[in-house]
Amino acid sequence: MHNRSLQGLAAAVVALTVAACGGGGPAEQKPDKPAAFKPGSDVGYAKYGKDYPTTTVKDVPGPCSYESISRKDYSGQTLKVITHAVPVIGEPTVLHAKQFEELTGAKVEVVNVPFGELHQKILTPLQAGQPAYDVMFYPSLWIGDLASYLAPVPKEYLETPGMKDVTKAYMGVATWDGTVVQYPVDGDRHYLKIRTDVLKDPKRRAEYKAATGKELAVPRTWAEYQEVASYFNGKDVDGDGKPNFGSAEVTKRDDLMFSAFISRAAPFVKHPDVKGGVFFDVETMKPLINTPGFVRALEDMAKAKSAWPPGGANFGLGDEIFSFGGGQTLMSYSWDDAFIQAQQPDSRIRNKVEAAPLPGSAEVYNRATGAWDKKPNQAPYFTWGWTSAVAKTTRNEKMAFDYLCFFSNEANTALDLTIGRFGVNPYRNAHFDAAFWVKQGWDESVAKAYVKTLSGMEESTNRVFDLRVPGVNEFMSSLANGVAAALSGQKPAKQALDEVAAEWTAITERVGVEKVRTAYRNVVSLEDNS
Amino acid sequence: MDIPRRYKSMFVLPGLITLVLIIIFPLLFTIRVSFSSWNVSSPQMDFVGVANYVTMLSDGRFWAGTLRLVLLAGGTVLIQYVLGFGLALLVWRNVLGRRLWRVLFLVPMMTTPVVMAAIWQTIFHESLGPVNDLLGRLGLEPVRWLTEAGPAVVALMTVEVWQWTPFMFLLMLAGLLSLPKEPFMAAAIDGAGAWRTFREVTFPLMAPVSVSAVIIRLIEASKLSDTVYVLTSGGPGSATESPGYYLYIRALKEQQTGYGGSLSLTYLILMIVTLTVVAALLARALKVKGDS
Numbered sequence: 001m002h003n004r005s006l007q008g009l010a011a012a013v014v015a016l017t018v019a020a021c022g023g024g025g026p027a028e029q030k031p032d033k034p035a036a037f038k039p040g041s042d043v044g045y046a047k048y049g050k051d052y053p054t055t056t057v058k059d060v061p062g063p064c065s066y067e068s069i070s071r072k073d074y075s076g077q078t079l080k081v082i083t084h085a086v087p088v089i090g091e092p093t094v095l096h097a098k099q100f101e102e103l104t105g106a107k108v109e110v111v112n113v114p115f116g117e118l119h120q121k122i123l124t125p126l127q128a129g130q131p132a133y134d135v136m137f138y139p140s141l142w143i144g145d146l147a148s149y150l151a152p153v154p155k156e157y158l159e160t161p162g163m164k165d166v167t168k169a170y171m172g173v174a175t176w177d178g179t180v181v182q183y184p185v186d187g188d189r190h191y192l193k194i195r196t197d198v199l200k201d202p203k204r205r206a207e208y209k210a211a212t213g214k215e216l217a218v219p220r221t222w223a224e225y226q227e228v229a230s231y232f233n234g235k236d237v238d239g240d241g242k243p244n245f246g247s248a249e250v251t252k253r254d255d256l257m258f259s260a261f262i263s264r265a266a267p268f269v270k271h272p273d274v275k276g277g278v279f280f281d282v283e284t285m286k287p288l289i290n291t292p293g294f295v296r297a298l299e300d301m302a303k304a305k306s307a308w309p310p311g312g313a314n315f316g317l318g319d320e321i322f323s324f325g326g327g328q329t330l331m332s333y334s335w336d337d338a339f340i341q342a343q344q345p346d347s348r349i350r351n352k353v354e355a356a357p358l359p360g361s362a363e364v365y366n367r368a369t370g371a372w373d374k375k376p377n378q379a380p381y382f383t384w385g386w387t388s389a390v391a392k393t394t395r396n397e398k399m400a401f402d403y404l405c406f407f408s409n410e411a412n413t414a415l416d417l418t419i420g421r422f423g424v425n426p427y428r429n430a431h432f433d434a435a436f437w438v439k440q441g442w443d444e445s446v447a448k449a450y451v452k453t454l455s456g457m458e459e460s461t462n463r464v465f466d467l468r469v470p471g472v473n474e475f476m477s478s479l480a481n482g483v484a485a486a487l488s489g490q491k492p493a494k495q496a497l498d499e500v501a502a503e504w505t506a507i508t509e510r511v512g513v514e515k516v517r518t519a520y521r522n523v524v525s526l527e528d529n530s
Numbered sequence: 531m532d533i534p535r536r537y538k539s540m541f542v543l544p545g546l547i548t549l550v551l552i553i554i555f556p557l558l559f560t561i562r563v564s565f566s567s568w569n570v571s572s573p574q575m576d577f578v579g580v581a582n583y584v585t586m587l588s589d590g591r592f593w594a595g596t597l598r599l600v601l602l603a604g605g606t607v608l609i610q611y612v613l614g615f616g617l618a619l620l621v622w623r624n625v626l627g628r629r630l631w632r633v634l635f636l637v638p639m640m641t642t643p644v645v646m647a648a649i650w651q652t653i654f655h656e657s658l659g660p661v662n663d664l665l666g667r668l669g670l671e672p673v674r675w676l677t678e679a680g681p682a683v684v685a686l687m688t689v690e691v692w693q694w695t696p697f698m699f700l701l702m703l704a705g706l707l708s709l710p711k712e713p714f715m716a717a718a719i720d721g722a723g724a725w726r727t728f729r730e731v732t733f734p735l736m737a738p739v740s741v742s743a744v745i746i747r748l749i750e751a752s753k754l755s756d757t758v759y760v761l762t763s764g765g766p767g768s769a770t771e772s773p774g775y776y777l778y779i780r781a782l783k784e785q786q787t788g789y790g791g792s793l794s795l796t797y798l799i800l801m802i803v804t805l806t807v808v809a810a811l812l813a814r815a816l817k818v819k820g821d822s
Contacts, residue, residue, distance in 0.1 A: 005807065128573075
């Protein structure tokens, strides 16, 4: 009796261990069932609630279409997904999970997590080897921390028309050491947004010329940006009885401020003729964050405070979105959201806005010669966006990739792009089609400028990407702290960035110089187009 | 050990095991982690000696945050005590709508700190918030509540005081309601006025409750982090960064688990020592006064 109990206990322990280690092999693959959708059917979200637009699009035939996915039979199987909180990427995750359940019979459990906890919630089980989630949605710059735990995207998915249409830049973002490990679902970049009813108004132009002796135009450099922002700051230029302000920027220390700073620094630090890294010298791994280009950008950012709205020094991304998107400020730069907000059907500034490339600089720091080169420079910043991946530990790899394939199929993406709160932005060549945006009610000129700005970034060969290395959160947290210290006047820009550089050296040593260097080579390769 | 004692021990065992699991084990684990280099890219329980503690000694942000906390916690708890005691005195006696006031005073405490911080963030919003709007109507300049160091500290303290004064009120009211009636009757017979009765009778009798209430609130205030997170994110610069929030950044956001462990242990020891000394000093001060 005693022996039998022990044997039973041992068997239970072994079974639990095997289960915990994700053993048991892949889930059962059932034969396809008849399609529940006809090819080319109309697809829309209206039936899921009044918060969704009534827009419909055609299901585009292909392996990820509604029609194809509805042939799959995943009944009795469960897919576990972790994603950001609703609405940004979290809402489309939930919506497409529900649709996937309806089409395939699968059960999809979605866990929505606030941004501050997402990294830890994803990484900790992966490091422990626990198959906590099959599918993960997260910011693409975490790839350095996560790549070794991700299942490569299988060839059959890489061959889908949707995947083949992903732009070169975003395929690069999804690739690590030559293998595609992230499934592209979003494309993000920072660009400039301006109010055309002010900056392109002949009366305002004449007024600006008379006051400053300069032509009022879309700013091409950060210096011009500051001049325009300062001139209009505090004036009621749209006649609503309230003052308008020059510039809205993401300045809250722990709320993506580091990305705003990189946008400002990019043209000063990314020299088209100097290869080998923007944040580090990839050969020596010496931080470059305190070099004169970064210092100049930080000094400029500190001066820009005078053109921010009240509270602008504590603006998170949400504040920036509503400040520009709501018509309070005349210019801003960051992700698409503020622009899409301004272009919502009920927006009072709809079609009074325009997208333009990020401002550049009149000179660029050459770290190879240690001198400033007097030549105009522009450096688009491909900041992080949302991405997705499948865990290596999953037992449901096929279902997981089918879910992502469905999530990002042509019909879903076309609808998702039009819902600003979803946080899904253009990442396929097909998305750079002005006609699509005109159909959403955008003026042709607005749509054309938007598409030209976004596609122009793709064509640039002088681009800046995020520091996608292990420990990226630590590096960016340190940077944000230094930038915040300078913006608040606690420290001069140079001192603040010297301290950041010292911290970066310590972080690099702690994480492992070779580990960071190997990862950073992936970033440098994207920036140097090599 | 005789049999009855063994049985007694058996009954205590579940409690002991629970204690070990929920308090002792995490504490021991944190101690062990603090001697490791466990971080985001290397989740391993190696042994790096006191390296994390050495790093911590020169960590200016941690020490600046700790000093800042003395002002934030000390200042807010003192204000909470004065206000809480005052409000408790107001509704202690028979005032109109006493029950309603008692419930109303407790509302802030029953709300979630993060939610309230978000609401206060709107209240202190520099262009849309009602505070600056009110100042404008009074002909005063708007205040940069969340973007200038001094006002940001004031805003943070205001939220803390608003949220936790009801707790102090509750403790003080419970204390007042439990006071014996005789000393007050004697004071009345001797002709003592309201102020003298408070100074000579109420306050000394309330001393033990006061010390307990202040210490309990100091313990809570020392953990200040959620309000900071929502209201200012520690800014402008690091003007409102508390040790609790700094720990969150290092240990959870950046996942420097080993270093976070050393910070949290040091912080725990600092708080235990400081609060023990404060409690002893308060008790002694009040006892001396009571004896004299």
